[in-house]
Structure formats: structure tokens, C-alpha cells
Amino acid sequence: MRLPEAFQTRMKEMLKEEYSDFEKSLDQPRLYGLRVNTGKISVDEFERIAPFPIEKIPYIPNGFFYEGKIPAAKHPYYYAGLYYLQDPSAMTPASRLRIEPGDKVLDLCAAPGGKTTELGAKLQGKGFLLANDISAKRAKALVKNVELFGIPNVGITVEEPEDLGRRFPEYFDKILVDAPCSGEGMFRKESSMVKAWEQNGPEFYAPLQRHILESAIQALKPGGFLLYSTCTFSPLEDEGTVLHVLEEHPNLHITPMEGYEGFECGHPEWVNSNREELKNCVRIFPHKMQGEGHFLALFQKDGEREVSSSAIPRKKGKKENLNREEKELWESFYQNITMEIPLDQVVSKKGFLFALPEELRDKNSMRYQRSGLFLGEVKKKRFEPSQALAMALKSSQYRGTLSLNVEDERVIRYLKGETIVLTKEEQREIPDNGTRYLLICVDGYPLGWGKDQKGTVKNKYLPGWRMM
Secondary structure, X not given: OOOOHHHHHHHHHHHHHXXXXXXXXXOOOOOOEEEEOOOOOOHHHHHHHOOOOOEEOOOOOOEEEOOOOOOHHHOHHHHOXXXXXXXXXXXXXXXXXXXXXXXEEEEOOOOOOHHHHHHHHHHOOOOEEEEEOOOHHHHHHHHHHHHHOOOOOEEEEOOOHHXXXXXXXXXXXXXXXXXXXXXXXXXXXXXXXXXXXHHOOHHHHHHHHHHHHHHHHHHEEEEEEEEEEEOOOOOOOOHHHHHHHHHHOOOEEEOOOOOOOOOEEOOHHHHOOOOHHHHHOEEEOOOOOOOOOEEEEEEEEOOOOOOOOOOOOOOOOOOOOOOHHXXXXXXXXXXXXXXXXXXXXXXXXXXXXXXXXXHHOOOOOOOEEEEOEEEEEEXXXXXXXXXXXXXXXOHHHEOOEEEEOOOOXXXXXXXXXXXXXXXXXXHHHOOOOOOOEEEEEEOOEEEEEEEEEOOEEEEOOOHHHOOO
């Protein structure tokens, strides 16, 4: 691999006699990983039904290696949101931020959603997750991944970090800042990163990272945790940025994370510091670990931490946002659902219905890509449920489910947008729920909607998600 001369010089100074092993590791094939969506399926159950060979990632509780030649993104279980494809090292930040159901969580640099989906899965539908990215284009991928994972209690915004810090002062229990960086840790995975590094290196990114962290600190609750991560080896962006934050904010300190034998501690000497707590940072090097390069630092803000309620409080006496038709059509459809969606959380935006978290009720001026769970659309005196609602449900939470075996050829036909036909037995077993909408599942895990027309199911799978 061709490496920039300035990069080589610095890495030789950092690693000394280890540099040769490091350089050799960059010529090794990249590794492929998947992370199980524990919001939908347990790790043990996924291991039982895994459709191709997998091997446990020892430092990620729900992570597995798989062979890169396997088309893992083409399997129906991927379309059911049972797993996310991600570099093994990139799974580490979300795994080391200790999320508890009921927490209020901010992912400040969220797209395309690899870390966001893990944070949301850990919440188990309780509390609140705000996922933000300054790029509307990148945020579109974030919306899809969040909806694919079935995360209901979420807001997805396109805001400048300082605006969120101002709108949510000392509000979040946990914050993840997977900061834009020079990408040195991704050289093996994406050779194009070398050219990008030559155009914008550590000196470009370090000020940006510190600016983002200032906003995150403003939004962090006393007693709360902020995990800062990069995919670079640069001390300027890693220990240097952490040191800058500690010097500017005496009420923050670095706390140890769950370790692993291949993790390396931070190096205060690389930034000419004798501050011992920098050793609580974690570095991942490809010649010591099965993964690409990564850096993590877990800050905690001093002060008493108030535990967030696991339930979202409701405002009493708030006027309903739905008109009469919208309310009647939604309630008629909702009678077939056992998932709790309080009516006073359901709002209409020009006929598009959303279950809006309480945290977003007075934040109407924010630039949203998605505010809460998109339920569906009211049009021409009928309600059409959304793909997002299908993915947020469990098969047991809807009256009118068709579950197909993964080997059933109708699964692929459905994912390609084709009509499927019910067997006589299926027609007898599926209850008449008054809507004719069926929740189509693979092995009990929802894929999307279909509409039964006397045994022929009209495909309602979202066109933009269809299998090519």
C-alpha cells in the first residue's frame, strides 16, 4: 500500500520497533463484521439461525466476523433488520457507551447510522434518541437504517452542533461523538482515504473536532457520559483533542472503559503531556487487533446524575393534533396493534402521521429528516401504514401476520416488489382484521406490508428498499 511520506515518518516515531508489523498489517485483507440487532433478536437466537458461517468478535458482545465474499446484504434477514454490516473496530464506540433503557441519548455525528442503530437497540424502545448529521444527503441513509432497525423513539435532525447544544442544555445522559477525522485507520479498508488525507490531514480536522465537542459538552447532563471516537492514529486528533477538552473543561474527566487484551492505552507522551488520565483512552491498531484503526475516550461530567425516567411524560390537557377523519382512520387501524402508541403522541403533518416523542414537542423549528416513528399516511378516506411502522412492530404485536419460511421462494419475490399468493391454509388461518393489510414476515421477523385481495397479496413493500 502506498502511504504518504509524512504519515510514515510520524508513525515510525510513534511505534518505533512495532512499525514494521504495523506496515505489514496494512497489506493484509480487510475484515468484515456484522452486529446483531438486539432490539429484534437475541445473540443466542441469531447464532442459532445464522444463514452463513460467523465467528464471534471477542471484544463486541453482539458482533461477528463473516467472510467478505458472502453477500450478507442480500439475505432476507438483513432486510428484516436483524443485523448491520460494520467494520469490527467501528462497533467499539457504541459498545463502550453504557446505554440503559430510559436514557436520553444524542448521537451528534450520526450518518450513516452504524453506531446510531446500536444505541437505539440498547434503549429497547424506552427513553429518547436524537441522531444528528449536518449533511441532509448523508442523513437519508441514516433514516433508512434507523427505520430498518425498528427504532421508534427517535428524532433525526440536520442541525449544526452548536444549535443542538443551545436547544438542549445539559439534557442528555449519554452522548456519542464519532467525529469527522483524517481517516488514517481506514487506509486498509478504503485506499481512497490516502488521497483524502493528503488533501485534508490532521491539522484540518482537529479544530473541527474540538468545535463539535464544545457543543456536545454543553448538551451533556452533570454526571453524564460523552464518548469521543475517531478512526485515525493522529495524536493531534486523538490525545491532543482530549487534552484540549480537559484543559478547557475542568469539570470533565476521562473514565476507564471495558478493556480487551488487544486494546492499547492512550499515550500522553505523544502530545508532550504527563497527564496520567490520558492513559484511560483506548487505541486500536490493526497489527494488534482484528480490525481497523480506532481511538476512544470516555468523558464524564462532574456532578450528580439524575436518572431519566424510562417512560416519556405526557402533557395533560394537550389538544389533539389530528382532525376527525385522521383520528378515526388511525384508531380503526390501531385496534389491530398491541404496541403502545398513545394517541396524544400521534401528530399529523399534512396527512402524514407520526408518533412524536415528548422531547420534540416544542422543537418544531428544527430541521428534521424524521421526527418520531412514521406511522403512515391518510389519503382518500383510508390509512396506509408505513414501512417504518412495519419494522418497529414485532410479529406478535399485529393481528394479521403472514410469516414465511426463509426458504420460501415468496420471500425473495416479496422483497423484489412482486405479488405473492396465499395458500388455502394461510387464507383460513389469517384473521380478518378489517383492513386487509398483512404484516409480511420471514421466520417471524417483519419485512413490510401486503394487502390481501382474495388470496392474492398486493405488494406494499417500500419501492426504494426493494431487492435488485
